[in-house]
Amino acid sequence: MLFISHFLFEKFLKTYSGITLFPFIILKHGKNEIPEYDFNVLFNHEKIHFYQQLETLIVFFYPLYLFFYIKNRLKGMTHFSAYQNIPFEKESYEKERDLSYLKSRKFWAWRKYF
Numbered sequence: 001m002l003f004i005s006h007f008l009f010e011k012f013l014k015t016y017s018g019i020t021l022f023p024f025i026i027l028k029h030g031k032n033e034i035p036e037y038d039f040n041v042l043f044n045h046e047k048i049h050f051y052q053q054l055e056t057l058i059v060f061f062y063p064l065y066l067f068f069y070i071k072n073r074l075k076g077m078t079h080f081s082a083y084q085n086i087p088f089e090k091e092s093y094e095k096e097r098d099l100s101y102l103k104s105r106k107f108w109a110w111r112k113y114f
C-alpha cells in the first residue's frame with residue numbers, strides 16, 4: 001500500500017525519501033513531483049524492503065536491521081556508512097535501478113550481502 005507524505009519526511013525523516021513499514025510504503029514525493037525514473041527507482045528500493053520484511057516474517061526484520069546497524073557501528077563505521085552497509089540496504093541500493101529485479105529475485109536474496 002503506497003502513501004505519499006511530505007509531512008513525515010520534513011518533520012521526522014529529514015534525510016530520507018522513503019520508508020517501508022509493512023504493509024505500507026511511504027514516500028516523500030508523489031509520481032508527478034519528481035522525474036519518473038527517480039520515482040520508479042525509489043519505489044523499487046522500497047519494494048525490495050517490502051519483500052525483505054515479508055520473508056523475515058516482518059517481526060524479525062527490524063531487530064535484524066538494528067543488529068546489523070549496531071554491528072557496523074562497532075566496526076567503526078559512521079552512521080551513514082553503517083546504514084548503507086546493512087545487508088537489507090546493500091541489496092536495495094544495488095538493485096534499485098534494476099526495475100525488473102523483483103521478478104527474478106530469489107527468496108532471502110539479502111543474505112548474499114552479509
Ligand SMILES: [Zn+2]
Nearest residue numbers: 045049089092
Ligand atoms: Zn532502504
